[in-house]
Amino acid sequence: MRTTGRPAPAVSTSRGPAVITARGYGWRHAGRKAPALADIDLAVPAGQRVLLVGASGSGKSTLLHALTGVLPADSGHHTGELLVDGRRPDPARGRSGLVLQDPESQVILARAGDDAAFGMENLGVDPADIWPRVDAALRTVGLGPGGGTVAEARARLTRTLSGGQKQRLALAGVLAMEPGLIALDEPTANIDPASAPVLRDAALRAQAVTGATLLVVDHRVDLWCDHVDRVVVLDRSRIVADGTPDLLTDPGLRDLLRTAGVRIPGTPPPPARRPAAGGEALLTARDLAVTRPGRREPVAGGIDLTLCAGTATALVGPNGAGKSTTALTLGGLLRPAAGAVWATDALLRTHRPVPRRREPAAWRSRELVTRIGSVFQEPEHQFLTDSVASELAFGLHRARLPEARIRDRVEELLGVLRLAHLARAHPHTLSGGEKRRLSVACMLACSPPLLVLDEPTFGQDAATWEGLRLLLTAELDRGTGILLVSHDEPFIAALGAHEHPVGARTAVGAA
Amino acid sequence: MSTRVPRATPLVRCNPVTKLAAGFILMFAVLLSVDVVSAGVLLLLELALLPLAGLPWRTVVGRTWFLPIIALTGGWSTALLAEKTGATVVDLGPVLLTADSLTAGAAIGLRTMALALPAVVLLATIDPTDLADGLIQKLRVSERFALAALAAGRLVSLWIAEWQVLRMARRARGVGGSGPLSHLGAFFPVMFALLVQAIRRGTRLAMAMEGRAFGAPGRTWARTSRFAARDLGLLAGALLMAATAVGAAIATGSWNLIV
Numbered sequence: 223m224r225t226t227g228r229p230a231p232a233v234s235t236s237r238g239p240a241v242i243t244a245r246g247y248g249w250r251h252a253g254r255k256a257p258a259l260a261d262i263d264l265a266v267p268a269g270q271r272v273l274l275v276g277a278s279g280s281g282k283s284t285l286l287h288a289l290t291g292v293l294p295a296d297s298g299h300h301t302g303e304l305l306v307d308g309r310r311p312d313p314a315r316g317r318s319g320l321v322l323q324d325p326e327s328q329v330i331l332a333r334a335g336d337d338a339a340f341g342m343e344n345l346g347v348d349p350a351d352i353w354p355r356v357d358a359a360l361r362t363v364g365l366g367p368g369g370g371t372v373a374e375a376r377a378r379l380t381r382t383l384s385g386g387q388k389q390r391l392a393l394a395g396v397l398a399m400e401p402g403l404i405a406l407d408e409p410t411a412n413i414d415p416a417s418a419p420v421l422r423d424a425a426l427r428a429q430a431v432t433g434a435t436l437l438v439v440d441h442r443v444d445l446w447c448d449h450v451d452r453v454v455v456l457d458r459s460r461i462v463a464d465g466t467p468d469l470l471t472d473p474g475l476r477d478l479l480r481t482a483g484v485r486i487p488g489t490p491p492p493p494a495r496r497p498a499a500g501g502e503a504l505l506t507a508r509d510l511a512v513t514r515p516g517r518r519e520p521v522a523g524g525i526d527l528t529l530c531a532g533t534a535t536a537l538v539g540p541n542g543a544g545k546s547t548t549a550l551t552l553g554g555l556l557r558p559a560a561g562a563v564w565a566t567d568a569l570l571r572t573h574r575p576v577p578r579r580r581e582p583a584a585w586r587s588r589e590l591v592t593r594i595g596s597v598f599q600e601p602e603h604q605f606l607t608d609s610v611a612s613e614l615a616f617g618l619h620r621a622r623l624p625e626a627r628i629r630d631r632v633e634e635l636l637g638v639l640r641l642a643h644l645a646r647a648h649p650h651t652l653s654g655g656e657k658r659r660l661s662v663a664c665m666l667a668c669s670p671p672l673l674v675l676d677e678p679t680f681g682q683d684a685a686t687w688e689g690l691r692l693l694l695t696a697e698l699d700r701g702t703g704i705l706l707v708s709h710d711e712p713f714i715a716a717l718g719a720h721e722h723p724v725g726a727r728t729a730v731g732a733a
Numbered sequence: 734m735s736t737r738v739p740r741a742t743p744l745v746r747c748n749p750v751t752k753l754a755a756g757f758i759l760m761f762a763v764l765l766s767v768d769v770v771s772a773g774v775l776l777l778l779e780l781a782l783l784p785l786a787g788l789p790w791r792t793v794v795g796r797t798w799f800l801p802i803i804a805l806t807g808g809w810s811t812a813l814l815a816e817k818t819g820a821t822v823v824d825l826g827p828v829l830l831t832a833d834s835l836t837a838g839a840a841i842g843l844r845t846m847a848l849a850l851p852a853v854v855l856l857a858t859i860d861p862t863d864l865a866d867g868l869i870q871k872l873r874v875s876e877r878f879a880l881a882a883l884a885a886g887r888l889v890s891l892w893i894a895e896w897q898v899l900r901m902a903r904r905a906r907g908v909g910g911s912g913p914l915s916h917l918g919a920f921f922p923v924m925f926a927l928l929v930q931a932i933r934r935g936t937r938l939a940m941a942m943e944g945r946a947f948g949a950p951g952r953t954w955a956r957t958s959r960f961a962a963r964d965l966g967l968l969a970g971a972l973l974m975a976a977t978a979v980g981a982a983i984a985t986g987s988w989n990l991i992v
Contacts, residue, residue, distance in 0.1 A: 292940050313943050320944030326891060327937035330884045330945075332862050339955040341945035352955040381890070395945055515897040555901040591907030602930070603902040606922075620907030650929075664906065 239268035239435045240317055240402030242289060246302030248459075249284055249293065258284040260459045262302070266452075268402075271429060271436040273446045273467070276456035277483025277683045279653030282439040283323075285456070286405045289437065290320040306403060316345040318403040319396025323411045323681070325388035334365060334383070334391055335376025341399040352398075359398035362431055363390040363424040384541060386417025390424050397428040404429060406438045410445065411681030414541050415709045418445055441683045443470065444487040457482035483655075483685035492688075495695055495718035501531035504569040504672050504703045505552060505582070505594075510561035512544055512551040520559040521547050522724050529672060531568065534694075534704040534719035543724045545707045546599070546676050552705060553596035553674040554582025569593055572671055573621070592621045595665030596674040601657040605649040610641055610660060613649050617668045635663050638693070655686035662693065672703045679710045691716050740787035743963045749864040750871050751964040752855045755971035762975035763848045768989045769836060771982035772843035778974045779850050786854045796857055800849050808842025861886060863958070870958040877948065884942065888934055892927060899926050 244264040250257040259281045266272055274282045287293045288304055291311030304310070306317055313320075319341065322328055331337040338356045347355070353376075360366050360375055365387065367375040383391060389409050396404060406425060410418040422445055429436045438446055447453065447467045455463035455478070462478060463469055470479065470486055479486055511523035522544030529535055529552070537545040550556045552563060564580035573592045577585045582594055598604050607613045614635050618628040636642040639659050644652065649660060658678065665673060673694075679687050694717055698704060708714055714721065744752075759779075763772060783793065812834045819832035865883045868874040900923055903909050909919045982988040 287940070290944055292944050313946050314949035316946050316949070318944075320941070322937060322941055322944070324934070324937055327888070327934045328941040329887065330880075330938070330942055332860075332887065336862055336955065340942075340947075343953055343955050344946040344949050346949070346951040346953050349953050349955055349957070352953070356955075381887070392941070399945065515901075516893070550901060553905065555904055587904045587907045587909055590904065596901075596905040598898070598902050598905070600898075602933075603898055603926075604906055606903070606906055606908065606926075617907050668907075 238402060239433050240306050241268050241308070242266035242403070242435065242437075243305045243308070244303065247288070247304040248301040249281075249288055249298055250300075251284075251298040252296075254298075257459050258298075259288070262304075262461060264454065264461065264464075266435060266437070269433050269435055270452055271450040272438070272452045272454060273443070273450040274437060274439045274454050274456060275441070275443055275482070275484045277653075277685055278441075278655040280456040280482065281459045282456050283407050286320070286407050286437060286439055289403065290318040290405050292320060314344075316341070316399055317401055318405060319399050319401040321389065321392045321396055321404075321406045321409050323408040325385040325392075325412055328392040329380045329383075329388055330395075332380060333376065334360065334378040334380055337380055337391055338394045338398050341395050345399060355398045355400075356394075359394040359428075360391075362397060362427050363394040364420065365390055365394060384417065385413040386421055389413055389417075389421050393421070393424055393428055397432065400432060401434055403435045403437065404432070406436075406440070408439055408441065408681060410440055410442055416541070418442060422446065422449070441485065441681060443485050447487050455479065455482050455484060480684075483683040485684035485687070491712045492691060492716045494715045495534075495698065497533065497718040497720060501533050501701065501703065502568045503528050503530050503566045505529045505563065505565055507552060507563045508561055510548070510551065510563060511559040512547045512556065513559035514544075514547050515556060518559075520544075523560065525561070525724065527552070527722060529703045529705055531671060531703050532698055532701045534698055534706060534714075534717040536706045536708055536714045536717075536719040536721050537724050538708070538714075538721050539724040545724045548724055549674050549676055549705060549707045550596070551583070553594050554585055554590050555596060557583045565593070569671055588620045588622075591617045591670070592668045593670050594672045594674060595668065595670040597662050597665050597676065597678060599676045599680065601661035602650065604661050604664065605657075608648055609646050610649060610652070611636065611645040613660060613664055614667050617664060621668050631667060635667060639663050639689075654681065655683055655689075658682055658686055659689060659693075662690065666693075666697065669702075671701070672705070673697065674705045676707045677709070678706070679708065679713050687713070742785050742787035744785040744967060745787045745858045746961075747964050747967045748867050748871070748958060748960055749859045750867040750958070751960065751967050752859055753864075755967050756851055756855050758968070758971040758975050759851045760848060762978055763844050765979065765991070766982060766989045767837070767840050767844065767991055768982050768987040769840045769843060770985050770987045771978040772840060772847045774981045775974060775978040776843055776847040776850070778977065779847060782970075782974075783850075783854065786858055788854065788857055792857065793854065796853050797850060800846055800853070803849070804842040804845040807845050808838040810838075811841040812838025863956075866954065866956050866958040870954060871960070876952060880947070881939075881942075884938060885935065888931065888938065891934075892931065895930060896923065896927055899923050899930075 242264065244262045247259060247262040248257050249259040262285065274285065276282050289306060289311055291313045311318065329337060330340050335356050338359055339352050342352050342355060356376065357372055365375065380391065409421055413421065426449055440446055447470055450467060453465065453467050453469055454461055462482060463475055469475055471488065507525050507527045510525040511520040513520045525548060537548055539545055547556065551558055563582060565582060570576055570580060577589045582590060605613060607616055611632055614632045615628050618631060636645055641656065641660065644656065649657065652660060662678065678690055691713065694704060698717065706719055763775060812830055815834035815837040817829055817831045817834055821831050822835060823830040861883055865879045869876045869879050900919065903919065903923065
């Protein structure tokens with residue numbers, strides 16, 4: 223790596239894979255009582271591939287951020303020692319590259335080539351070397367020219383990339399920096415499962431090319447466990463197990479792993495709920511066409527569907543087929559582009575007053591909340607208040623239920639969700655899994671006969687996955703109808719959902 | 734961000750910094766004087782040279798259709814409010830228009846057009862990344878500021894989609910209706926939620942940028958911002974246009990300096 227005109231040539235002092243040493247390291251976020259990390263002792267030799275697993279909120283991401291030096295020093299307090307190549311981590315040295323969870327907040331520039339070049343520019347790489355390295359990195363992550371020219375691959379607009387492609391572009395930017403440590407923080411959590419192996423393979427290629435030390439945090443243990451040298455398990459801020467991937471199948475560690483919220487690969491799937499035989503119809507769609515908000519062109523059409531009580535239906539299909547849009551339309555949040563959606567008497571007359579019209583899109587929001595509960599992909603989008611308890615009570619207040627009943631229902635939900643100890647916590651401060659459980663519970667609060675959920679298990683740990691399964695199975699058993707948008711085959715099977723393919727009329731095949 | 738890639742005419746290929754400078758020259762010429770001739774001549778020249786921007790007509794119309802409306806509104810109000818000297822043209826009680834007030838109105842209307850047209854058209858040919866490169870490398874604007882603004886600007890384009898999601902999410906929770914009044918009432922809560930999301934996303938973006946060594950000393954540039962002969966041409970052209978307009982106004986005696 224050549225450098226030009228750098229005052230302090232810190233970049234090229236150490237090359238090759240990075241060595242990590244942690245001795246009694248701990249970190250406590252400012253304003254929190256409990257530490258995010260405590261007593262971390264870890265020695266990672268150069269070039270090792272390590273998978274970090276554990277429940278959401280166990281400290282995995284914090285450890286990764288600390289190792290890559292992006293934890294702002296004034297945002298908390300540290301104890302002990304954490305060293306990369308014998309020095310305190312500093313991203314400005316270019317020894318580490320970090321890929322984060324949210325694809326949208328990692329795209330920095332408008333064109334793919336410029337984005338991949340960003341890290342090298344910051345490190346002061348000679349401009350003559352930058353473009354060959356950009357091209358090589360784009361090719362390694364599968365964003366190379368393909369049939370086109372190199373210039374086309376560089377000029378590709380980043381906003382046209384799918385989530386999985388954006389993640390791979392971020393990886394290319396990191397790879398081109400030739401770091402000694404590649405750190406991936408839940409890189410597959412926000413992309414569809416079909417794209418996840420493509421991203422993993424790109425990461426493994428990047429690691430093989432550079433020989434860099436690789437640290438991956440991911441809930442999808444099965445995706446990585448055959449490709450790493452070592453697995454480190456965190457539970458409540460501490461390392462509780464550390465060894466070869468074999469530890470995941472060690473019977474002696476099963477209970478420990480379960481407590482830590484780790485999805486053990488090869489675990490037999492939970493018993494599939496038997497698809498219920500025709501409950502009462504709740505909502506029917508005939509020749510429905512749906513369109514994204516603000517667009518005219520329908521994204522999917524010809525949808526004929528009846529949702530019944532006590533039955534789960536899963537909308538399946540490739541990315542961009544319009545599954546989420548269909549769910550929003552059936553949930554009464556978007557107007558149909560064509561065709562019709564109507565509620566049966568069973569759904570309409572659940573509560574008083576009865577809406578005048580049968581189309582959910584024409585209902586008032588307070589009429590909707592007691593009939594159809596829509597759970598969005600991003601829990602934070604739906605939080606409206608400043609505490610878990612008031613969040614649960616919110617819909618009940620909107621539905622104008624008596625105060626005593628509201629209090630009882632909130633108590634009950636807090637118990638079922640194991641959130642009682644967090645009743646006064648601010649929803650935004652919860653862990654990912656807790657936020658997910660809360661967002662589902664908010665919609666359950668008003669006991670709507672129909673639930674609509676968009677990718678509820680995306681990026682969730684094993685404990686949350688199991689919690690959602692139990693919660694939704696219980697809802698089905700008491701006669702709630704469920705519409706699910708999901709790529710998660712085991713989850714669809716566990717709920718015994720009927721699969722309903724959504725016509726990819728204008729679908730763009732995005733890997 | 735420009736949505737359509739314009740044809741690569743020499744004007745389009747000019748350095749964004751030059752385009753900004755040319756825009757300022759034209760703006761200066763328009764702002765010097767309130768008269769029909771200088772603004773009119775400049776507007777005619779701008780319209781004649783419009784094809785140089787390489788934009789499809791559809792794009793030009795899409796970006797400028799509202800300019801005549803603004804110009805007419807401005808011109809009309811000026812005509813109504815200007816001093817009523819000269820021959821009376823229209824007298825309908827409260828509506829009194831004289832030759833001088835109509836001239837003043839026309840001058841304001843033409844000025845609005847001559848001012849806004851180059852700004853809108855030149856901006857449409859500027860690529861934000863190239864602009865940031867030019868500002869940093871040629872005008873020595875702080876790279877931290879320019880690059881952070883560039884990256885943040887990309888997030889703004891996500892806001893519209895996010896706004897719609899937040900509105901739907903609120904409706905799902907039982908808040909807000911669909912009438913215009915409830916739209917108005919939901920504005921501030923949704924805006925606040927959007928702000929919260931924007932800050933969280935901005936924080937993550939900052940972390941992603943820092944994770945790629947943003948802010949390390951001794952940055953280099955993968956793209957070099959260059960000035961070429963055509964940049965000189967653009968500046969000369971803009972100066973010539975400004976001089977022609979001012980010259981014509983002085984020659985016809987309508988020059989009316991406003992300082």
